[in-house]
Amino acid sequence: MKTTLKTGILYALIGVFFIAAQSFAATKFLIHEVAGDEDFPEGVEEGAIKFVCAESEEALSALFRSKDLPFDPELVKNRGGRKCHVWYEPSLKGFRADADNQTVERLIYEVDTLSFLAGRTEIVGDSLDVVKEILPYIERPLEITIGVNHALEEIWYQDALNLHFKDLHHSVVFREKTAPEVNPWVQDFVKSGKAGGESLLLLPRRLLEGSSEYGEKYCPLLDELETKKHCFRSKLSWEGGDIQFLKHPLNPGKTILFYGDTAKNYWGKELTKEEYAYVLMLEFGADFAVDLSGLAPHIDYFVSFIPDENTALVSVPLTGSQGLAYSALEALGQRLNTPYTSEIMEMAKSLSVSALEFRKEKSEIRKVMEQLKKTQSDWTVEEKVGIQKRLESYIARSCSEDPDDCFSGKSQEKMFQEDLSLLRDWISSAAVLRTDVAMIPALLSVIESQLPDYKIPDIKLRERKIAELEALGLKVIRVPRIAGDKSLEVPWSGISYVNNLLVDKILFVPSIGLPGIENMILDDIRSQMPKGYKVIPIYARHLILNNGGIHCATGIVRGS
Numbered sequence: 158m159k160t161t162l163k164t165g166i167l168y169a170l171i172g173v174f175f176i177a178a179q180s181f182a183a184t185k186f187l188i189h190e191v192a193g194d195e196d197f198p199e200g201v202e203e204g205a206i207k208f209v210c211a212e213s214e215e216a217l218s219a220l221f222r223s224k225d226l227p228f229d230p231e232l233v234k235n236r237g238g239r240k241c242h243v244w245y246e247p248s249l250k251g252f253r254a255d256a257d258n259q260t261v262e263r264l265i266y267e268v269d270t271l272s273f274l275a276g277r278t279e280i281v282g283d284s285l286d287v288v289k290e291i292l293p294y295i296e297r298p299l300e301i302t303i304g305v306n307h308a309l310e311e312i313w314y315q316d317a318l319n320l321h322f323k324d325l326h327h328s329v330v331f332r333e334k335t336a337p338e339v340n341p342w343v344q345d346f347v348k349s350g351k352a353g354g355e356s357l358l359l360l361p362r363r364l365l366e367g368s369s370e371y372g373e374k375y376c377p378l379l380d381e382l383e384t385k386k387h388c389f390r391s392k393l394s395w396e397g398g399d400i401q402f403l404k405h406p407l408n409p410g411k412t413i414l415f416y417g418d419t420a421k422n423y424w425g426k427e428l429t430k431e432e433y434a435y436v437l438m439l440e441f442g443a444d445f446a447v448d449l450s451g452l453a454p455h456i457d458y459f460v461s462f463i464p465d466e467n468t469a470l471v472s473v474p475l476t477g478s479q480g481l482a483y484s485a486l487e488a489l490g491q492r493l494n495t496p497y498t499s500e501i502m503e504m505a506k507s508l509s510v511s512a513l514e515f516r517k518e519k520s521e522i523r524k525v526m527e528q529l530k531k532t533q534s535d536w537t538v539e540e541k542v543g544i545q546k547r548l549e550s551y552i553a554r555s556c557s558e559d560p561d562d563c564f565s566g567k568s569q570e571k572m573f574q575e576d577l578s579l580l581r582d583w584i585s586s587a588a589v590l591r592t593d594v595a596m597i598p599a600l601l602s603v604i605e606s607q608l609p610d611y612k613i614p615d616i617k618l619r620e621r622k623i624a625e626l627e628a629l630g631l632k633v634i635r636v637p638r639i640a641g642d643k644s645l646e647v648p649w650s651g652i653s654y655v656n657n658l659l660v661d662k663i664l665f666v667p668s669i670g671l672p673g674i675e676n677m678i679l680d681d682i683r684s685q686m687p688k689g690y691k692v693i694p695i696y697a698r699h700l701i702l703n704n705g706g707i708h709c710a711t712g713i714v715r716g717s
Contacts, residue, residue, distance in 0.1 A: 200423030265712030656706025
């Protein structure tokens with residue numbers, strides 16, 4: 158019988174263990190299965206997490222020793238007169254996730270296949286643009302894996318490779334995938350590590366991102382990866398951006414797991430925070446755990462590491478900056494295809510006053526902001542001139558009976574052959590349009606986060622976690638984070654400059670394209686970085702607007 162949260166704590170005698178030594182030979186153990194959340198029925202393998210209960214703590218401890226599982230007396234609790242401890246056997250025995258201290262050997266990306274094959278000219282800051290911009294800076298040859306759909310003949314891929322990565326000294330290989338959906342957030346579904354001396358990739362059971370529908374959508378992606386050599390499927394669902402590993406600064410032989418609580422909804426609601434951490438540590442082979450929940454959507458929006466220098470970059474919300482608000486308003490105006498509205502002009506006026514007036518007139522500025530947000534549905538963004546007429550002309554001569562046929566299957570290949578320039582312009586225009594549309598609410602969010610009445614959330618929690626990082630022996634560098642807080646009621650994670658990528662001594666930092674303020678932030682990071690490190694801005698607007706960054710979009714495989 159399976160217990161659920163609705164039925165409460167029930168015990169079912171579903172198995173009896175016998176310890177084959179000394180006086181415990183006839184001891185019986187009760188098992189209480191921990192149910193996954195009913196909203197995420199595929200979030201965990203059935204029966205993977207349990208509570209095992211015995212008449213005494215000694216008997217319980219002996220059982221764990223016999224199975225070579227860690228036993229923590231602090232986790233023992235009373236259930237129905239028995240002593241109980243959470244029980245989990247790792248998906249891959251002996252697996253230890255790679256720590257950030259280990260050398261980067263391989264980078265994995267997923268890109269939009271049509272943009273790649275057609276040679277999209279517009280730079281929008283998606284995963285294709287990011288990998289193209291990053292690779293020339295890395296002098297040491299790496300293996301680069303790029304996931305693309307196999308839509309055309311092989312020659313098209315080779316031509317596209319030469320177009321995008323000319324004179325590249327890295328080894329670029331394609332991972333041909335049949336799963337139709339593109340998911341650029343490779344960090345969330347790939348964790349590299351080692352077991353038995355072999356390098357492996359651990360995959361989550363489901364890639365849920367807070368939605369069972371999302372998990373179903375990307376199940377084919379994980380199913381496909383599972384068939385690849387050196388890939389192994391976890392019994393648990395998790396999100397890699399919410400899990401990071403570091404060698405302990407004061408005890409380098411041990412590994413620290415830094416984690417957030419996003420996966421707790423999928424399989425750990427019944428568990429305490431400590432029990433949840435216990436399961437994660439077992440699954441990934443970590444020795445210690447540090448909880449960084451509640452500060453960002455994923456912890457890679459809150460912290461990144463410079464391991465060799467025992468340094469942590471921590472994001473701290475930036476607020477009260479008139480300069481940033483005005484820069485965001487200017488960027489908003491540049492994306493619109495309509496004249497500046499009276500509301501935009503009024504906001505510009507409000508942001509141009511003295512610092513004293515800015516704070517003094519906060520209630521009036523708030524009214525202007527609310528009116529500005531109300532009018533955003535009337536704004537339009539600029540489309541590439543002439544693209545619509547060119548598409549209509551192509552459809553009329555090539556597939557007038559069924560226009561949808563022009564953009565799929567063999568007809569899509571025909572478009573490559575007959576009018577590649579149109580295809581390229583169409584893909585470029587669509588990419589820019591999507592980015593511009595997403596930019597409007599994001600920029601409004603940035604402006605609002607800088608108003609004088611905005612309060613920074615979670616200050617005490619953030620300072621407490623920073624103190625924990627420092628107590629581990631880490632030097633903390635505070636890095637501004639722009640907008641994206643839950644209090645703004647905008648479904649956007651904001652701009653986190655710690656969602657970066659460190660390869661050797663080059664730190665690649667995402668940029669959304671607010672040059673004035675971002676140059677100041679980058680200069681500040683550079684001034685605090687250890688000697689010998691470079692800080693390179695990478696245009697990643699599309700990734701940022703879709704709740705990510707460079708770290709989110711990069712799968713990292715490490716060596717020794």
